[in-house]
């Protein structure tokens with residue numbers, strides 16, 4: 001007999017003589033002539049109700065089952081007497097696979113997110129985290145589908161790299177040196193030539209530069225993988241290890257890039273809205289009452305588009321006292337981003353054309369010689385979820401940009417080759433996977449949408 005999932009059992013078209021289902025006990029209640037189990041196997045939010053009659057040979061074992069124990073149940077799928085579900089199982093056999101004692105930390109009562117973070121290995125067994133991680137999986141699938149349906153090629157860019165794409169110095173260094181006793185050069189510095197790769201290497205902050213090489217060959221590409229930032233910021237939207245999706249398109253300009261980002265974000269919302277309906281209802285009930293209305297509202301209308309210069313003027317005119325003052329030439333802080341989307345425009349907002357000084361070397365310089373073709377998509381509740389740009393395709397301008405940013409063109413010879421041989425206008429962006437997941441679930445902390453979060457001081461699992 002092939003086992004079925006709780007989800008398939010609950011969606012069965014008809015009663016069945018025998019089904020086999022594995023799972024974990026959520027609760028047990030005893031009546032006079034039977035024991036009543038709620039079984040969950042993670043396939044869906046709902047539990048399968050199991051009636052285990054007192055006539056079972058191992059009924060005493062069944063009566064000792066506690067929350068968290070694992071069992072295999074064989075029995076009849078019959079119409080449910082109780083409310084809320086169509087089917088339940090009358091057990092003919094309950095095999096206890098693994099017991100769980102009273103120390104099992106996930107008891108029926110609600111737990112705080114902080115406590116659940118301390119049991120990251122068990123929290124996927126809770127309703128909320130089961131729902132979060134099923135949605136995460138579905139969102140990942142939707143991302144591949146979006147690009148594959150549009151003819152994009154999936155590129156695996158390296159995790160270990162020698163380049164610092166964002167130039168922000170937030171790199172995790174990769175080394176096999178014994179750091180207590182590293183090989184020293186004559187000048188006393190660590191000798192990178194003696195390290196594993198015979199040079200200094202890092203965990204990648206972005207696959208963009210490599211994706212550009214592939215876009216300038218295959219036309220439309222995307223990456224989807226882990227990226228790393230050694231930023232020491234303890235906020236609800238920063239992690240040191242997060243996943244990023246980076247489309248890169250040849251023969252595309254800033255306008256096309258903004259259109260793609262908007263279409264992409266909306267398509268992902270639509271996909272989750274249709275295919276994670278049950279989990280989304282849980283989020284709407286327990287995490288964020290406004291969630292469904294907000295997602296539907298976002299789908300209905302175009303994103304607001306506004307230049308950085310206009311955005312600064314609007315923020316200044318607002319008269320609002322921000323913690324960080326609003327100043328042309330400085331980066332928008334999260335409070336500014338949220339104010340734009342939550343108060344000024346009340347919808348997702350794409351800010352473009354930022355001052356060249358505050359953006360990385362690869363962005364295309366505008367004719368005004370002051371701004372670059374950067375674009376950030378900001379959403380209510382979070383702020384930035386997408387960052388991207390048209391890339392500088394002119395060799396001489398790119399080299400000048402690099403020098404201005406203190407980047408030595410000699411270190412990026414391969415990247416400059418893309419401008420030497422058949423250069424083309426091209427553009428792309430990065431969507432923060434976890435931030436998108438926060439947006440579609442309403443979960444307010446990035447630590448709660450990653451299976452095992454990496455944040456400063458936290459790599460316990």
Ligand code: 4AD
Nearest residue numbers: 206208238239242246385386387388428429430432
């Ligand atoms: O704006 P960022 O730094 O852009 C890039 O890395 C570009 N190379 C992307 C490209 O053009 N191909 O990062 C892109 C997105 C941000 O908008 C944000 O959503 C997310 O990545 N992100 C983070 N998410 C979680 N934790 C962090 N520390 C993040 N840093 C960036």
Ligand code: MG
Nearest residue numbers: 376384386387
């Ligand atoms: Mg950014």
